[in-house]
Amino acid sequence: MLRITLAQMRSSAGRLAAAGVAILIGTAFVTATLLASGVITRTTYDAVTARYADADLVVSATSDAPLTPAQVADVDALGDVEATAVMDYVGVALVGGSRTVYQSVVGVVDDRLQPLEVTSGALPAADDEVALPTDVAERLGVAVGDGVGVETWSSETGEPATTTFTVSGLVADPSGAFMTTGGAAVVSPATFDTWLADQWGGEPQVTELAVALADGADVAAARGEVADAVGGTGREVVTTDERAEAVTADFTGGQDLMFLVFTLTFAAIALLVAGLVIANTFQVLVAQRTRTLALLRCVGADKRQVSRGVLTEAAILGVVASVAGVVLGALLGQGALWVAHAMDVPVPLPATITLTWQAVVLPVAVGTLVTVLSALVPARAATRVAPLAALRPADAPSAVRGAGKVRLVLSVLATVAGFALLAGGAALGLADQPGPGLLAGVAGGTLSFVGVAVGAVFWLPKVTAAAVRLVGVSGPTARLAGANTLRNPRRTAATSTALLIGVTLVATMSTGAASARESLTSALDDQYPVDVTVSSAEYDEEGNPAALPDTLVGQVAGTDGVARAVPVTSFSPQITWPGSEDEPYWPQAVGVDPGAGRDVLRTDGLAELAPGTVLLPSWTVPTGADTPATVTVTVGDESLELRAVVAPVEAWGAVLSAADTAALTGGTPTTDLWVGVADVASADDVVPTLQDVVADSGVVADVSGAAVERASFEQVIDTLLAIVVGLLAVAVVIALIGVANTLSLSVIERRRESATLRAIGLSKAQLRGMLAIEGLLIAGVGAVLGIALGLVYGWAGSAAALGIMGDVSLAVPWLDVTLVLLVAVVAGLVASVVPARTALKASPVEALAAE
Template structure:
């Protein structure tokens, strides 16, 4: 029987290839996921341990009981200890010309414990020497041999004071391993200088909270750990290896949830395998239908039901093993290829050069892939044994569209669907009512339950939806009507195929809708909190307590920066605002004067919609009476000048008070601008605009603050876009697998209708018309699944957004039109492509040959 099975596999190689591709993609996904988890874990550990360089042990202490200088020396004096380095950092201000950069500083320690690399010059050895990061040296205009002023802090009983000293730049350093990535790099000074600065910062003693220890070659790490712990103060200190330290730091960052990524991505792998299972089940239905006569003959010559069933399952096992092994190899290639691409793109995160294979990444995908294949073949294997030998030798009746499913399945699917959508609606309502935790739990449960109900009940309602689509396309001609009728010949199989596509498309649409809504809601929230992209405000004050003006040249220079759409001058004053009943306790805000029209052009919300000359905008917390008791005007006083202005409660509460520039000029006698409101042309490029503005302000010689809300906005949007790209990439695998199922379903339909197609050809149906009929079938199956998936995805995406984002305020529900159009386009094209191979099969035999076949 095994020889017969292998012979059948050889004769059906093309059909098995389609099923093999489905399971190969799924197992490659699982393998790549497991490998990615290992790479991420290793990369995370390396990122944490990068600053320890080649250290073997790390000694940690608390801020309340830090390591003393004597304890550090005691550890350094141990026989097995080759070198030690204090891992604490000191913050300083570096001044070059008119620019100031705040920078972390570390000690230039032994090479084995030094993660910084010297790009030019040397590491500092004298008290007045310093090595700067390359980007800091460029901003300060400092070269090797040049001088920078270094401002440090000395703590004392009076609170402390700053000390400034000139230091010679002896080296330019880089941080290739990203050891100090979170602090924007690190400068280095001589160990003695660092110890002195650390002592000044800590109030007189160079204490430390972390010490890296490098051991001599051949030293027993566990024995050395005990000795180091004793020298460092015994049980009150913690001595760990660098990997143990990385594991603990990672756990602190993730809250102990460091397995979430693995679970997250394996969930998508499970979705891909589920869809692959549906495709494989349909493929084996194709094979069983194709071999009906062969299986019947085997029964006639003595094969029993178990042997026939075992033959199908053996075929599935062999296919599963071969495809899964291929998937593992593909996953390994993809993992290594991703590393090569990352290195070629010079990503800022240090990554390993090669993947690390584990038995889990090799064995688990093979086991899972084979198991899914065998389970998917159970129903077709059972169908192969269901017909008696003599009955199977007779021509089979075409499948009936009237065949229904069980009542129990109908009841369960209805209960799951109704209950699930009710919970989903409750989750959205709870999220909008500022109860996101409960809302997310209810929404996730409802979404999962309703989706299961929709998928399980698809066999009942999908044929009816398809029937409606058939009536719509049927108006285009008899070929379309034939195609529509063919999709309804076997409702179970059509439903299974559309469901496979429905799952993938629904998840893609859900994530796209959720991300689009999150982006819109986040943008709305940021617009309210940070209405201006970049703000420049004077940080110096005159004798009256008002900010000093900015130079007119600075205003024009900032307006000319590439990426700045508009720079609007503003003037900040500190007036007193009173109204009847508030004369004794006037409102004293920091008020901003701006030209109403220019201000509305640069502000991203409606906060200035009511601003005009003679009007002042006040926030609700100002105490201004509202309603019938609201005063018609308020008195604004600045020094000896007063104005009567109409008071309006600002629609968006962001500023203390806002006046027109003309009214501020009246109060101040024509004061110059003390700040700028800047709008950028592209938020995503704000990271380049803000440093340029900062440099211009620093070069102008004035002391001013530059705050860039646009940078925060861009970082949030980048996170959303990155996560969306990753998720859509993962879900696209499931969609690709489902589209393979469309081709398999059409192939089975062609096999079942071989004689029917020949009859149509014999009575005048042309080859082009037959191809068109199959193309319309593919479009119907793929189109119905895609449209319904998009509709469900919009519902799930909106409900999920409401449940998760309600705490941010008003949730903006968005439709990702581009993603929707792309999914529909892919479905249409894939439906057409999927019909090509079945059409070639249908046209291969002449009408006479097909009609002669028994």
């Protein structure tokens, strides 16, 4: 029987190839996901530990109980310790010509603990030398051997002091160790200790220490010795991987497996759709082999042998396709790493993938299991072929049994209950209960989708019939095509369902991402209503921000890409209200002209600002108390009674009008600028230009750009959307293979009917057109219904997940859904090409002849 099975596989190689491609894509997806999870985990760990270089241990301490120099020396003196390095850094102002740049600084350390790479010159050897990041040197216009001013704060004098240092070299940060601080400059250990002591206001104290052990040292034993040397509460000694794991857990909220689960879900979807395609493919094979199976029964094969032959064929196909999928997935993973390295991605990616047994065994096992399970129903159908079928002319069998009532009831209950849960989840999300809302939404979406898919055999044929009536008006060929799609409603429903699943998920994620983009952008507008802020970083004797010169204000306003620059005054008033005189509120307040401020903000946060009014954040009001009608605002000897309004935007401690600010402070010096960018998408260009303008002015000011964060956020959302849609597109591609298989089965079942049509005058072009319309109907119905369901799920999911952020904007990703529909329709037409060639191979006389 095995030889017969292998012979049948050779004769049906073309048909099996389609099913093999479906399972190959699914298993490649699983393999790539498992490999990607390993790469991401390792990359994340390497990115976190990059600043520790080749350290073996990391000592962490709190700012309340930092390590003292004596404790650092004790660790350094341990026998197994080869080197130590302070991981803290200090901030200084670097001055080159008329430019000033703030920069983080570290000290020279042992080569094993140095993550920076010298690209020119050398690391500092003297106390008056500094090595600068290459981009900082370019911005300051200095090179190796030039002098650069370094402004630091002296704890002895209590005033800033500027010293000239010699640039000893230029450094790069290839591993991204100081990515969050824009790189790091390097000074001698003695200089660094002095600056660190000034930062602490006394002796240098350390909150993080990297430790490199001697080769062959027992890490566990050395860890205990280091812990004894720094003993005390609030101090911890861990390995670098443990440190990375802890930091990663903080970033992800402890959900380290979220990415793996997320992507494996898409792999499961791809395999589910592949299973539907495989089931249809084996139905095609059984239909093709009706007479062969009957002959086997005639010569003595029993039902078990026939069924076992089909399942053996499925198992062989599953193993071969799954192994090929593992190879393809590994090649895709390695190719992705090559591309990432070629694009110079600024993260420490490994050079090669690491194949684990899970990434090899699991995809093969899952792929084979899915293939065998998908072949169970066709195998059962094969056992129903009677021996007499080999002795008489007959068309291939067609399963036209109606679906059971139990299935109908269960699908209706699941659909109704699921959509009710989905609606409840959306309502809870909008009611500021995202946790229960998201849980109910996910449960409702899953349950309703299962109900829709299980009940598709009942309602999809009716929807298809409606579509048939629409296309039937174009002529008899279209009416024949429509009738053919309804001939076997169970198989048509299965194929459309496969496409429905893929398209629904693509539309859901596209809709959710589009809604999230608009909703979260609106939330960012509320949180960061100003595109760019230029703030004075110098202070007067009373601790108030120093005024920015008028020349800088004009230069910022005239910068390309800047739509408007509004002067703002920062000051620190005292605010009291009845009953709070003993506990006054000391906010960092801003004063601004109401009209100009409203013009530059991206929200209506200053709608109620006017002379005589102060905007206060809601958290300033005592718990359980009502917002006071008036408050007293005091600066020095001046006080004003102002009407209090809870600010809709809580980005500032308090907001007053420029007129009230002048009355309280005696003037409105420009300590900050609120800058509006003409096009947020160009913020990446505008903000560096503004930083150059400020650096050229010689004014010590900080330039921070919420517009850059917004643009980066939108870029991340777009990138994630592209990745997710790309992942789900795999399921759509697999489903479209199923459309071709369904048309092929339809051609086999209607071989004699097609010949009759040809005999009575149907041309080859008309027969091709009939099959093309069939493919169009199957693919079009699945795609349109999938898009409709995807919009509902996407909107409901957005409401459930994003309600906590305020108003949820429900968006329709027109470009994405149009592209999905277009691809499905075109693919449905292309899928009809091969079946049409099969239908036209035999002449009408040959097809009508009795076999």
